[in-house]
Amino acid sequence: xxxxxxxxxxxxxxxxxxxxxxxxxxxxxxxxxxxxxxxxxxxxxxxxxxxxxxxxxxxxxxxxxxxxxxxxxxxxxxxxxxxxxxxxxxxxxxxxxxxxxxxxxxxxxxxxxxxxxxxxxxxxxxxxxxxxxxxxxxxxxxx
Amino acid sequence: xxxxxxxxxxxxxxxxxxxxxxxxxxxxxxxxxxxxxxxxxxxxxxxxxxxxxxxxxxxxxxxxxxxxxxxxxxxxxxxxxxxxxxxxxxxxxxxxxxxxxxxxxxxxxxxxxxxxxxxxxxxxxxxxxxxxxxxxxxxxxxx
DNA sequence: TTACACCTTTGAGTTGACTCTAAGTCAAGT
DNA sequence: ACTTGACTTAGAGTCAACTCAAAGGTGTAA
Numbered sequence: 001x002x003x004x005x006x007x008x009x010x011x012x013x014x015x016x017x018x019x020x021x022x023x024x025x026x027x028x029x030x031x032x033x034x035x036x037x038x039x040x041x042x043x044x045x046x047x048x049x050x051x052x053x054x055x056x057x058x059x060x061x062x063x064x065x066x067x068x069x070x071x072x073x074x075x076x077x078x079x080x081x082x083x084x085x086x087x088x089x090x091x092x093x094x095x096x097x098x099x100x101x102x103x104x105x106x107x108x109x110x111x112x113x114x115x116x117x118x119x120x121x122x123x124x125x126x127x128x129x130x131x132x133x134x135x136x137x138x139x140x141x142x143x
Numbered sequence: 144x145x146x147x148x149x150x151x152x153x154x155x156x157x158x159x160x161x162x163x164x165x166x167x168x169x170x171x172x173x174x175x176x177x178x179x180x181x182x183x184x185x186x187x188x189x190x191x192x193x194x195x196x197x198x199x200x201x202x203x204x205x206x207x208x209x210x211x212x213x214x215x216x217x218x219x220x221x222x223x224x225x226x227x228x229x230x231x232x233x234x235x236x237x238x239x240x241x242x243x244x245x246x247x248x249x250x251x252x253x254x255x256x257x258x259x260x261x262x263x264x265x266x267x268x269x270x271x272x273x274x275x276x277x278x279x280x281x282x283x284x285x286x
Numbered sequence: 287t288t289a290c291a292c293c294t295t296t297g298a299g300t301t302g303a304c305t306c307t308a309a310g311t312c313a314a315g316t
Numbered sequence: 317a318c319t320t321g322a323c324t325t326a327g328a329g330t331c332a333a334c335t336c337a338a339a340g341g342t343g344t345a346a
Contacts, residue, residue, distance in 0.1 A: 090264040121233045
């Protein structure tokens with residue numbers, strides 16, 4: 001498929017995909033004889049995974065560290081993959097998973113904080129008294 | 144307290160705090176007679192709340208929309224706060240909470256995806272067979 | 287009094303991540 | 317043959333969010 005369809009499927013713009021390739025964020029895409037990129041399903045899946053790494057806060061630099069050894073799976077299946085790059089990927093992914101778990105905890109805490117603030121403002125607008133809101137006003141949250 | 148201590152307590156740099164004030168991200172901090180910012184605990188709490196909004200993905204622009212009516216609580220207590228700005232804050236917070244809930248769902252999905260990839264790479268390194276890893280290799284994840 | 291460690295300002299520089307422009311190629315349709 | 321709409325490149329431009337620099341003020345301590 002061409003870059004336009006790949007863009008549609010990944011939710012990235014064609015511009016962005018070219019920019020990513022130039023920046024070494026993923027292995028070079030195969031070209032047709034006139035130099036046009038021909039995306040396979042697996043390329044698109046790779047892009048989608050990268051985009052998800054991105055969405056969950058990984059920097060492009062870290063992503064290119066992750067992808068620098070190219071498409072590992074094909075070589076794994078061919079039995080010609082050294083273990084070192086695989087270990088490298090593994091440690092990047094494990095670090096990222098730890099970050100995600102922390103993010104998950106933070107989000108939960110913050111949802112609670114926001115919910116408290118919401119119920120405080122709500123009770124003000126409704127003119128009702130609200131125990132939670134009163135607690136909230138104890139000076140730790142003068143906003 | 145001075146800006147240095149406020150920086151330590153909030154985890155922001157003094158530079159960043161000045162930059163935030165300049166950008167209208169929070170109500171101007173009171174100054175001593177020689178123009179030095181004097182932070183109260185409530186200012187620091189406000190900053191921490193803002194920093195958390197930031198950490199959970201709110202843009203500075205949206206944060207300043209949130210804070211543009213200044214320190215509401217003081218005026219609420221004095222009974223001199225119109226309801227409109229409170230409604231405005233409420234709707235910003237509710238939008239943000241929705242985003243957070245979505246983020247929470249996405250992170251969970253992605254933790255699962257990463258965990259699968261991790262167990263695939265692990266089983267490769269250990270040279271063991273792994274049903275999950277085999278499923279994973281079905282062509283949807285050629286990475 | 288001199289040194290030091292703070293503080294202040296404005297404006298410029300940096301970084302990351304796009305996003306677009308200009309100038310051009312190529313293939314298919316009318 | 318010509319138009320249309322894809323594609324290509326290198327390099328420039330944009331935007332958010334800092335981050336720093338220069339030049340100077342203030343207050344305490346030896």
